[in-house]
Amino acid sequence: MxxxxxxxxxxxxxxxxxxxxxxxxxxxxxxxxxxxxxxxxxxxxxxxxxxxxxxxxxxxxxxxxxxxxxxxxxxxxxxxxxxxxxxxxxxxDPRQPPAAGTHASAVIDPSARIAADAHIGAFVSIGARSVVEAGAIVGAGCVIGEDCAIGAGSELVARVTLVTRVRIGQRVLIHPGAVLGADGFGLARDGGRWIKVPQLGGVVIGDDCEIGANTTIDRGALDDTVLEEDVRLDNQIQIAHNVRIGAHTAMAGCVGVAGSTRIGRNCLIAGAVGINGHIEICDNVVVHAAGVVLSSITEPGEYASGTLLQEHRAWRRNATRYKHLDELARKLAALAKESER
Amino acid sequence: MxxxxxxxxxxxxxxxxxxxxxxxxxxxxxxxxxxxxxxxxxxxxxxxxxxxxxxxxxxxxxxxxxxxxxxxxxxxxxxxxxxxxxxxxxxxDPRQPPAAGTHASAVIDPSARIAADAHIGAFVSIGARSVVEAGAIVGAGCVIGEDCAIGAGSELVARVTLVTRVRIGQRVLIHPGAVLGADGFGLARDGGRWIKVPQLGGVVIGDDCEIGANTTIDRGALDDTVLEEDVRLDNQIQIAHNVRIGAHTAMAGCVGVAGSTRIGRNCLIAGAVGINGHIEICDNVVVHAAGVVLSSITEPGEYASGTLLQEHRAWRRNATRYKHLDELARKLAALAKESER
Amino acid sequence: MxxxxxxxxxxxxxxxxxxxxxxxxxxxxxxxxxxxxxxxxxxxxxxxxxxxxxxxxxxxxxxxxxxxxxxxxxxxxxxxxxxxxxxxxxxxDPRQPPAAGTHASAVIDPSARIAADAHIGAFVSIGARSVVEAGAIVGAGCVIGEDCAIGAGSELVARVTLVTRVRIGQRVLIHPGAVLGADGFGLARDGGRWIKVPQLGGVVIGDDCEIGANTTIDRGALDDTVLEEDVRLDNQIQIAHNVRIGAHTAMAGCVGVAGSTRIGRNCLIAGAVGINGHIEICDNVVVHAAGVVLSSITEPGEYASGTLLQEHRAWRRNATRYKHLDELARKLAALAKESER
CATH class of the missing domain: 3.40.1390.10 (MurE/MurF, N-terminal domain)
Incomplete structure (x- = not known):
């Protein structure tokens, strides 16, 4: 049409x-x-x-x-x-929503509950006790594990995986290849070997969120990993276990957020930013492209790190000097002191 | 239960x-x-x-x-x-292992060998000469190519791809979206065009490894790409062809390792670290978040690179100065020499 | 054989x-x-x-x-x-091309057109009006949406997603997990909430391109996102909407390119490079590993940014000084001026 x-x-x-x-x-x-x-x-x-x-x-x-x-x-x-x-x-926009109904090839656990007007595409599998609410779309090749919920009007475009205990709000849009609810990276060192720390929490995605292609959001270790309403994540973003992201915050592609960090509301995180674990970023923070956030940010504002691109040989000389920047600063201080005499 | x-x-x-x-x-x-x-x-x-x-x-x-x-x-x-x-x-942990047996929808090559107590989920395809050992779990939507092996007690959670010649050890856990055994990025420049260098090696994953969601591990060009036992990789890590990672080494999310690099045992590689190709990192090395490793590391210890986050305008001024850091250092040296006279 | x-x-x-x-x-x-x-x-x-x-x-x-x-x-x-x-x-190379024909499990829209000698694997779905040309291979688990075209001799190895309006040239090779044609990240801020900017363009991939595992290439907002012929992308690369990449350009793993940027021909972009949106990079540019490109590059040559790895405590001292580099440069200038008197 x-x-x-x-x-x-x-x-x-x-x-x-x-x-x-x-x-x-x-x-x-x-x-x-x-x-x-x-x-x-x-x-x-x-x-x-x-x-x-x-x-x-x-x-x-x-x-x-x-x-x-x-x-x-x-x-x-x-x-x-x-x-x-x-x-x-x-x-x-010429796209038409797909027709309601479940494709003949889909494999749905008897204990799952699918709204009559939801669309379930080809090669979808849905696990025990999971729920798909009214008007939701689960596109071809999605894997929905156990104890998941997809809210009314939400769309998983295709090949999205919800591993377990993932609850998606209403009108959420998730692009192909996204994986929500995989185990967080929890390890304890025991006598020279790693032992796995069981990951028992879930993922909660608020209403009106958008999640990009091949983005990953791990389940919490004990509590849940949480995106509040209207959070917008671009492609290939990694959100580790127990992170909480405040409402209306947006992140561009390739951002990584380490575990247990809390990010405020209305933040703008540019592409390829890295955010450390166990820190807090307050509301209304902007982090510029490729910035690395090692410590908590307590004041709204714009932040950046890194250096500027330049011709390779000149860069190499400067980068070599950077390894001795503290020494250089000390020399300057000594010289300044001397000249005061 | x-x-x-x-x-x-x-x-x-x-x-x-x-x-x-x-x-x-x-x-x-x-x-x-x-x-x-x-x-x-x-x-x-x-x-x-x-x-x-x-x-x-x-x-x-x-x-x-x-x-x-x-x-x-x-x-x-x-x-x-x-x-x-x-x-x-x-x-x-309330999770129960899935029941043994092969889902009716799975497509399995007649020459593949599946242990009687393995679990093969919905929409799984398994190629010629591949083997799934005792108690292994191949979750929904996994694609297993030709000449692959999945060791006893290992689990591919869902939608994992083993392309070809990928051998997985025992008790290995691989999360959704991971791709093992795709062609390495091998190109030769021939008269202004690229020609593809055939990628003929495989991937070998040792016992007790864990591999995160959407992580990629390419097959070797000629030899294999190797993870030794108990290597732990978080989500969205990229391991290029012919890399070798030593036992008990762990990497957090978004790390990239370029081709033919060897990483030692018991290393800790923090999130978003980038590691150059054709280098060696010795045992017991820690690289801090977002560090860039361009050259070999021959001494155990903790390493870092980069700059610290700060308010954007101040950062801009400093970054502009960095482009002339070598000149600045030369000026300081000249001044120091002069003041000695 | x-x-x-x-x-x-x-x-x-x-x-x-x-x-x-x-x-x-x-x-x-x-x-x-x-x-x-x-x-x-x-x-x-x-x-x-x-x-x-x-x-x-x-x-x-x-x-x-x-x-x-x-x-x-x-x-x-x-x-x-x-x-x-x-x-x-x-x-x-021992690999044999798979036999021509469509696997019994594939779900193909009646309006799609598949060449007689193409191979369509298990659990593939192909949407309305899409076309697969002579000798093309669509491996297991691929999802092809509506209005897509796959040129003669191209191969989608497995589990590749073409969302909508994606046109692939001839002899193109796409590795598992790649997602082409997902919505670009287009948002407008409206009274404290985000509204989605419809993404109506497509993706055009030239002949002889190669696209790595879990790489994502978004559809354009209005015009198309374009890779010219013989562009080679490694794994986990993110190409945002409306980017254009010139012929014979190659990018190593984990590169991110933000929206509407134009990259020239014969460029070499090393691993983990980040490229800003709305800029232009001319032909024959090399960007070294982990470089961050914030502004347009108008001269061919080799470019880099960042700092060199060093022992962590020394790095910390230098990074702390970097936050005051402009002040340091000013002090040096003042001292030099004074010594001239």
């Missing part, structure tokens, strides 16, 4: 936006400033792309009030054009 | 522990100091959590001799309370 | 190589200098392994002209021994 077309006037009214230019302009799709064509709506939010506005072939653009004058085509005016565009673009 | 309850006296005798307080105290579960309730045993090992002892609602606590006096409840006394707790907690 | 044996003379003629020593030497396999035995061919390319030449038990060795004199056994002479060995080793 093709998405319906909408006029600019209809869109302006529906989403409470301003309108400059011909309200009868018809929009049947969306695209970038550089690539959108006739019948498509684009947007300008990131100033980096402002130079593309003048040449756009889009039929209309969503933008901030101050940018309207520079637009060669009709505009929808929004204080936050990215939010407005996100809402409008959803009208043009 | 609910786990049985045990008295403190029984636990003390069974595990060779000291006992303070009422030996008839009944224990039916385990929990953290902060959350355990009536009938539950907790533990105090990490001094970070000592302040929680006074308020615990646990019925008993495992702790070191010196901490017993501060406990408001009966105690089991252990020189290593974490090890003692790990052993006791295993009594309360 | 065992691979056939070849004489050195036959190999020299077939691959246009020089020959020193007995051309009737029979080669039935390949191995490393250290491990190859009778009837096996080895190679010497990396000078690091030159010391192993004198003791090799191989029946012959491929090496550079200058190394022939040091060889105790017959040699094939090549200007690039690694390339020559790669070509020869392919003769000894």
């Amino acid at each position: 093709a998405p319906t077309a909408h006029t600019l006037s209809q869109l302006a009214e529906r989403f409470g936006l301003g309108l400059h230019g011909d309200g009868q302009t018809t929009i049947a799709g969306v695209g970038t400033l550089a690539r959108a064509g006739a019948g498509e709506l684009s947007f300008l939010a990131n100033p980096r792309y402002r130079s593309e506005l003048a040449h756009t072939q889009a039929s209309a653009v969503v933008l901030r009030p101050g940018d309207a004058v520079a637009s060669p085509v009709p505009c929808l005016i929004a204080s936050d054009p990215y939010v407005a565009f996100a809402r409008i673009a959803a009208l043009f | 609910a786990p049985t309850a045990h008295t403190l006296s029984q636990l003390a005798e069974r595990f060779g522990l000291g006992l303070h307080g009422d030996g008839q105290t009944t224990i039916a579960g385990v929990g953290t100091l902060a959350r355990a309730g009536a009938g539950e045993l907790s533990f105090l090992a990490n001094p970070r959590y000592r302040s929680e002892l006074a308020h615990t609602q646990a019925s008993a606590v495992v702790l070191r001799p010196g901490d017993a006096v501060a406990s408001p409840v009966p105690c089991l006394i252990a020189s290593d309370p974490y090890v003692a707790f790990a052993r006791i907690a295993a009594l309360f | 065992a691979p056939t044996a070849h004489t050195l003379s036959q190999l020299a003629e077939r691959f246009g190589l020089g020959l020193h020593g007995d051309g009737q030497t029979t080669i039935a396999g390949v191995g490393t200098l250290a491990r190859a035995g009778a009837g096996e061919l080895s190679f010497l390319a990396n000078p690091r392994y030159r010391s192993e030449l004198a003791h090799t038990q191989a029946s012959a060795v491929v090496l550079r002209p200058g190394d022939a004199v040091a060889s105790p056994v017959p040699c094939l002479i090549a200007s690039d021994p690694y390339v020559a060995f790669a070509r020869i080793a392919a003769l000894f």
Whole structure:
């Protein structure tokens, strides 16, 4: 079923936006400033792309009030054009939810409970005492272990694994390859060998969370590993056992969080950040890309670590000096003292 | 089947522990100091959590001799309370091993050999000449290629892939999403294009290893990639072709090891460490979180690299200076020389 | 079927190589200098392994002209021994392509089109309007969504997921656990909550690419995420939405590339490198291991960032000084100025 077309006037009214230019302009799709064509709506939010506005072939653009004058085509005016565009673009998403019902190949434990309007795809297995609530989608190849729950309206796209004792809230979206509820990495050293510390807790995912492809979230050792509501995790993130992440916090790809750490609400953790175990990060913290957080952060703000990229030979010389930075600082202090005499 | 309850006296005798307080105290579960309730045993090992002892609602606590006096409840006394707790907690793990037998949906090559008491789950495929030994568990959705072997008592939890020529020892535990035996990344540059170097070796995993969720271990190019016994790998670790990891070495999440590197025995590699290819790390080395190991390490000890997190603007200023650190050091040396005159 | 044996003379003629020593030497396999035995061919390319030449038990060795004199056994002479060995080793790869045909357990949408000589393995599901071209292999447990295409001669080894709108070129090799076409991480902040920005683009993979185990490549937000021809990605790499990677670029394991970044042709990105979003890297750039690329690179060359590993206590002192490096540089400048008076 093709998405319906909408006029600019209809869109302006529906989403409470301003309108400059011909309200009868018809929009049947969306695209970038550089690539959108006739019948498509684009947007300008990131100033980096402002130079593309003048040449756009889009039929209309969503933008901030101050940018309207520079637009060669009709505009929808929004204080936050990215939010407005996100809402409008959803009208043009061609994906249809899969039909309700359980695929003939699925293997479901008799003690599991599946809502009548849930969708269970091909090659899905669901273990004892697990529950799939109304309207939930469990895509092809997912493995749901024992004592798990998938809340109403949630979607496991495909090949997601919930190992055991994983409770997913409502409207949660989990991408392929994600593994929730695997054993935490709990080891004790006993006479030169490792013994495994039993991992008996679960995982709790709040409502409206999104979890990226191949991301892993381990079950707690005793208590649960917890994501509060509206936490957004990108791909290939590792969340160790007993971590707690506060509501509305977002993490970009390849972040790792070690065990028992608590992260506050409304934090933004950029890509490839590493976060130590047994620490606390307060609310409203931003950590920049590839930062390494070894100790607790108690003040909101923006944080970073690392060094800047440079030509390899120059880097090598500087990196060699860094190994003696303390000595260098001491020499400088001595020299300064001497010069004071 | 609910786990049985045990008295403190029984636990003390069974595990060779000291006992303070009422030996008839009944224990039916385990929990953290902060959350355990009536009938539950907790533990105090990490001094970070000592302040929680006074308020615990646990019925008993495992702790070191010196901490017993501060406990408001009966105690089991252990020189290593974490090890003692790990052993006791295993009594309360409710998981039952799955029943022996092969699920009707599994697809097994006629030349494969499966022990009568092994468990083969739903949607498992097993290729030519592969072997599953006594008591091994191959969970739902696993793909076992050709010429693989899974030793007695080992468990592939679910959705594990053994591509080809992967030999797993006894009592090995592999978590979902792990991929063992994929081709190593072997490329040769030929006239501006890449040609693939055939990857013909295998993977050998020693007894008692544990391999985390979504961890990848490539097959060797010619020889095998090897984990010796009791190696413990957390989630999302990447082990390239022809790496060898010594017995009892443990690695936390997100570590990457490049090709042909040899890592010694009893090493501890913290999270997000990167290890270069074609180097050697000797026994008993500790690398701290996010360290980057470019050259061989020939002396046991603790190593680190990187910089510390700080407020973003201050970091930016320092990082800019780092690009000229060598110049700065030269200036200082010149100044020192001058002041000597 | 065992691979056939070849004489050195036959190999020299077939691959246009020089020959020193007995051309009737029979080669039935390949191995490393250290491990190859009778009837096996080895190679010497990396000078690091030159010391192993004198003791090799191989029946012959491929090496550079200058190394022939040091060889105790017959040699094939090549200007690039690694390339020559790669070509020869392919003769000894025992893997047979799986038989054409679709496994009885596969679930294929009626609107999908599968070439008669393609191989579709056990537990594969293929969605509406997807296409598998001639000779392609879709291994066990793969999930192919809607509107995907897999080009002639390509292989998805096992358990690969193509979510939606993923178009794979010819002769592409994708290893287990890879996820292509999952939603990009597109979020807009709206009154303290996140709203999802619909991800409507696709993924385009050029001919002759290779994609490693558990690597993730997200679909574009509006346009496509693109790998040009002959791009080689190792394991556990994360490619965010709308990234474009130029032909013949190779990336080692654990690299992360943030959204909308463009990487040039013939680049070499070492392991664990992090690349920021919305930047450009020109052709012929090398980034060394664990480098962090925050800004665009406009000149070909070799780049690096980070610090060198050292003993932990010394590192700690230096890292503490780094937090005050700007202050230190200012003090030095002041001192230098003063000494000039």
